[in-house]
Amino acid sequence: MIARGFTGLAGFIVCVVSIGGCAVDKPQAPSLDQKIRWIGVFESSLGLLGCPARGPMTIEVVKEAISGEAQAEGFIMSVSGKLGQNGAVLDGVFRRDKRAAAIFTGTFLERDAAGRWQGASCEGVWSLRRVSG
Numbered sequence: 093m094i095a096r097g098f099t100g101l102a103g104f105i106v107c108v109v110s111i112g113g114c115a116v117d118k119p120q121a122p123s124l125d126q127k128i129r130w131i132g133v134f135e136s137s138l139g140l141l142g143c144p145a146r147g148p149m150t151i152e153v154v155k156e157a158i159s160g161e162a163q164a165e166g167f168i169m170s171v172s173g174k175l176g177q178n179g180a181v182l183d184g185v186f187r188r189d190k191r192a193a194a195i196f197t198g199t200f201l202e203r204d205a206a207g208r209w210q211g212a213s214c215e216g217v218w219s220l221r222r223v224s225g
Contacts, residue, residue, distance in 0.1 A: 128153045130205055132220035134162050139214030149218055153200065162186060162218075169193055175200055181207060 130153070135146040144164030151160035151171060158173040158181065173184035173196070184196035186209060196218060198207015205220040 129223045130160075130200075130220035131223050132205070132218065134164075134209060134216060134218035136214050136216040138216070139211075143214035143216075149220065151205075151220060158184065171196070179205075184209075186211070 130151040132149050132151075133146055134144075134149045136143040147162055147164030149160065149162040149171065151158060153175055156175045158171065158175055160171045162169045162171055167188060169186040169188045171184075171186055174182040176182050179200045181196060181198045181200070184198070184207075185192050186194040186196060194209045194211035194214070196207060196209040198205060198218065200220075203222045205222075206218065208217055209215060
């Protein structure tokens with residue numbers, strides 16, 4: 093257990109005895125009442141030779157709607173989904189030529205977002221940083 097700089101049971105006991113408990117930072121989901129822009133990358137971690145190695149990804153979250161694009165090796169995929177109250181991606185889809193190419197899951201926090209994506213023959217990870225909002 094880690095509690096603000098102290099490690100292990102000894103640190104926990106110090107916190108409980110000295111201040112009556114230590115607050116543990118809990119990651120917060122972003123507010124759903126504002127427009128937030130995110131930039132980052134997605135990359136393949138497993139798949140056949142035709143899988144995109146790595147590419148830029150830009151996302152906007154407006155209220156709970158996720159939209160944006162991911163680019164790789166000469167093609168652009170649209171990205172869509174919804175953001176749940178706890179920051180979880182709901183119904184996340186990468187589309188190429190208006191057809192679903194992959195699903196994506198993950199979590200958006202206050203400053204960072206990350207998760208996994210999976211298509212028919214490729215899969216990988218994605219990560220984003222908040223740039224405004």
